[in-house]
Amino acid sequence: MLESPARPDSLALAQMRDGIKILTINNPPVNALSFATSGALLAEIEAAETDEAVIAVVITGANGIFSGGADIGDFMKPPVAGSKSVRDVVAAIERSKKTYVAAIDGNALGGGLETALTCDYRIATPNAKVGLPEILLGIIPGAGGTQRLPRLLATKNPMNNGLAGVQMALDMMLKGEAKAAKPAKGMGILDEIVEEGSVVDRAVALAREKAGTKLRVSQLKFVVVPPLTAMAHGMVPSEEKGGYAAHKLIDALEAASELDYKYGIAREARLFEELVVGPQAQSAIHLFFAERELGKIPGLSATTTPKEIKSAAVVGAGTMGTGIAMVFANAGIPCHVIDVNPEQVARGKKNVADTYEGRVKKGKMAPDKAKALVESVTFVSDYAAIADCDVVVEAVFESMAVKKEVFAALDKALKRDAILATNTSTLDIDEIANSTTRPENVIGLHFFAPANVMQLLEVVRGSKTSDATIVTSMALSKKLKKKGVLSGNAFGFIGNRMLFDYIREATFLLEEGATPSQVDKAIRDFGFPMGPFAMSDLSGIDVFYKISQEAPKNDYRSSEIAIRLYEKGRYGQKTGSGFFKYVEGERKPVRDEEAEAVIVDESKRLGITRRTDITDEEIVNRCMYALINQGAQLLGDGIALRPGDEDIAWIYGYGFPWFQGGPMWMADTIGPKKIYDQIMQWQATLGKHWQPAPHLKDVAEKNGTFAPRPKIGSN
Ligand code: 3H9
Numbered sequence: 001m002l003e004s005p006a007r008p009d010s011l012a013l014a015q016m017r018d019g020i021k022i023l024t025i026n027n028p029p030v031n032a033l034s035f036a037t038s039g040a041l042l043a044e045i046e047a048a049e050t051d052e053a054v055i056a057v058v059i060t061g062a063n064g065i066f067s068g069g070a071d072i073g074d075f076m077k078p079p080v081a082g083s084k085s086v087r088d089v090v091a092a093i094e095r096s097k098k099t100y101v102a103a104i105d106g107n108a109l110g111g112g113l114e115t116a117l118t119c120d121y122r123i124a125t126p127n128a129k130v131g132l133p134e135i136l137l138g139i140i141p142g143a144g145g146t147q148r149l150p151r152l153l154a155t156k157n158p159m160n161n162g163l164a165g166v167q168m169a170l171d172m173m174l175k176g177e178a179k180a181a182k183p184a185k186g187m188g189i190l191d192e193i194v195e196e197g198s199v200v201d202r203a204v205a206l207a208r209e210k211a212g213t214k215l216r217v218s219q220l221k222f223v224v225v226p227p228l229t230a231m232a233h234g235m236v237p238s239e240e241k242g243g244y245a246a247h248k249l250i251d252a253l254e255a256a257s258e259l260d261y262k263y264g265i266a267r268e269a270r271l272f273e274e275l276v277v278g279p280q281a282q283s284a285i286h287l288f289f290a291e292r293e294l295g296k297i298p299g300l301s302a303t304t305t306p307k308e309i310k311s312a313a314v315v316g317a318g319t320m321g322t323g324i325a326m327v328f329a330n331a332g333i334p335c336h337v338i339d340v341n342p343e344q345v346a347r348g349k350k351n352v353a354d355t356y357e358g359r360v361k362k363g364k365m366a367p368d369k370a371k372a373l374v375e376s377v378t379f380v381s382d383y384a385a386i387a388d389c390d391v392v393v394e395a396v397f398e399s400m401a402v403k404k405e406v407f408a409a410l411d412k413a414l415k416r417d418a419i420l421a422t423n424t425s426t427l428d429i430d431e432i433a434n435s436t437t438r439p440e441n442v443i444g445l446h447f448f449a450p451a452n453v454m455q456l457l458e459v460v461r462g463s464k465t466s467d468a469t470i471v472t473s474m475a476l477s478k479k480l481k482k483k484g485v486l487s488g489n490a491f492g493f494i495g496n497r498m499l500f501d502y503i504r505e506a507t508f509l510l511e512e513g514a515t516p517s518q519v520d521k522a523i524r525d526f527g528f529p530m531g532p533f534a535m536s537d538l539s540g541i542d543v544f545y546k547i548s549q550e551a552p553k554n555d556y557r558s559s560e561i562a563i564r565l566y567e568k569g570r571y572g573q574k575t576g577s578g579f580f581k582y583v584e585g586e587r588k589p590v591r592d593e594e595a596e597a598v599i600v601d602e603s604k605r606l607g608i609t610r611r612t613d614i615t616d617e618e619i620v621n622r623c624m625y626a627l628i629n630q631g632a633q634l635l636g637d638g639i640a641l642r643p644g645d646e647d648i649a650w651i652y653g654y655g656f657p658w659f660q661g662g663p664m665w666m667a668d669t670i671g672p673k674k675i676y677d678q679i680m681q682w683q684a685t686l687g688k689h690w691q692p693a694p695h696l697k698d699v700a701e702k703n704g705t706f707a708p709r710p711k712i713g714s715n
Helices: 035-050 072-076 086-095 111-118 133-137 145-156 159-175 181-187 199-210 226-235 244-258 261-276 279-293 319-330 342-361 367-375 400-413 429-433 467-479 495-512 516-526 532-539 541-550 561-567 593-605 616-636 643-654 663-670 672-686 694-701
Strands: 002-004 012-017 020-025 056-061 099-104 107-109 121-124 129-131 312-315 335-338 377-380 391-394 419-422 442-447 456-461 483-487
Touching (some): 012 035, 020 199, 035 086, 056 199, 072 279, 086 111, 099 111, 111 129, 111 145, 121 199, 129 181, 145 159, 145 244, 145 261, 159 226, 244 261, 244 279, 261 279, 319 335, 319 367, 319 442, 342 367, 342 377, 367 377, 391 400, 400 419, 400 429, 429 442, 442 467, 456 643, 483 643, 495 516, 495 532, 495 541, 495 561, 495 616, 516 532, 516 593, 541 561, 616 694, 663 672, 672 694
Parallel strands (some): 020 056, 056 099, 099 121, 107 129, 312 335, 335 377, 419 442, 456 483
Antiparallel strands (some): 002 012
16 A cells, blocks of 8 residues: 655655555666765665654665666766765665665666665566676776675575685676576575566565564675685786776775675775776776767667568678678577578588587587577578568678679569668778669678677668668667677778778888787787787788778878788788798797798888887887877768777777777877877878878867766766
């Protein structure tokens, strides 16, 4: 029975039922615990404490989600004096004399789970997911999570003095992974799963039954675990390579074992405040929002909604084609692969079967699921078989003539409203589109190899691509679990266009005196998983050679080192040698005197006296500023929508270290003015290819940044 009406004016709606106060966090879309929502929740908790009519309290969330945690946007604003945070909310629950039950539906993440962990009981729907994903934002749980979760799990999993439970807590926080209701109950995070009926009704009943009992996690006894934390420090990346928050998380966990609860909480708060204003957290928070901006395309008709994609086809059963087909299959979209070459089809079938079998062998997939996925990729040889597909992705040989033939066939065969996509990495989308009778349905969907692993998907719009095709393709990229970055139609689009300038500068460094190992090491030390030359060897020097032949000509010189290697048949890993050499069956690049002799000959041919004073700093700055300058060019030309889109492209497509925030975020950190001044200096000393992009010049002259740069604070 409702004793008082809901308060529509409040972010934390409060109702009374049979002496139980129900507090519903209501801050769409994810019930983030912003300063305002936390303040409203806190006021209701404090009111409940003094209200004798309240015998217990239930906390829940509106609209099928408990809470997505503290409002991440608040971390990007200067601190507001007197504002209340989720930390104040949990402190009030902790102090309370009343019994608290958390009723969880949907996600309870970060501060959301920390609020639930402070309650005496946690019950949930089968749909619930609980997690402490703060590490993915470069921070640690800051409202008691690092102190309560290990205590709770050590008590619920008492083997080895609770060590198993502490290990689970550490693992969960280090991965930032959310646990589904069932495993969360198995671990002891949840007390009950409510299979039928309303979770709030059950919570109210439980609150009445348990009113007066207190099971605060803070009171639980805890084990001492220094050997675990010492070992954990050795298993996470170093502080400067993105592991800053991980080490602080382990420190906080250590405090949970060594210190009294209240001191542990204080240490956690101090570490959190230190982290949230630090450069790694700033980068990660920037990327969180940049990723969510991707689908927001200015200028499109607001009434255009994405069409549902129920079936797909891929043209070409090569490695790329079958990889793309598996991406569709993984997203629950059955996919035909069309190819007329029986040997290619046999290889494609084997690739699909081997991939899923590999997952089963590693224990990552159930055999029946793997079987169903293999069966959802079907190989056909006739275009008639794909006539009804909603989308088709062409993944054939990178040649305009071949692609035009394929698109002519698709145009004839496919239903009128199907999307016709090309996986080209460089060719002109408009030329391909104009070879069909429906250019408005043609778009680029540029997957990165291996397609079923790499997360970047460039969505390339041509001049006639319709809003509906763009909106549907962006929604599709989300469904395929890819980071869909919209690009304009320019040679190399966003990612590869920036790549060409990066590789060009790296190769100039070779002409001037550096070796491939020296350049690659400097770039790896900066944070990339591999340097530009190991990457060239992996992708194939022959591939780069062919692209360079088709690239639009400009006034700037390019190094010919890759051409000399190509002429010698040194295509990279596939031929056992390129910029490096490779032991048969191994992928590790080994320094190669022959390749270095080719480089030295090139320096001689060009009359360059090789320098011995090239430092890692020079290597990194020249390679990164080349990326940034081209990034600025693409922004100015309207090919890339936002600097954050370029950051996402480079992080998910090329291994740019996330903790540097992406090339354009890095540019804003350094200051575009400083970069511009350096480029002008290089133009005088290194050559006219160091031509600053007009947009970089503009931003530098205003002493501005590419993206608005908020002052980060914490709540
Ligand atoms: C924390 O809790 C710290 C505490 O330990 C200590 C504090 C002292 N805040 O992802 P979606 C927005 S740190 C603000 O597309 P989905 C998002 O920007 C926090 N905004 O939906 C987007 O806005 P828009 C720890 C947030 O259904 C909209 O919601 N929590 C937040 O695919 C929809 O988002 C996390 O790290 C937030 N916390 O996924 C959880 N969360 O529509 C981060 C979302 O304007 N969030 N937004 O673009 C997530 O993992 C996913 O968003 C979630 C929903 C799974 C919740």
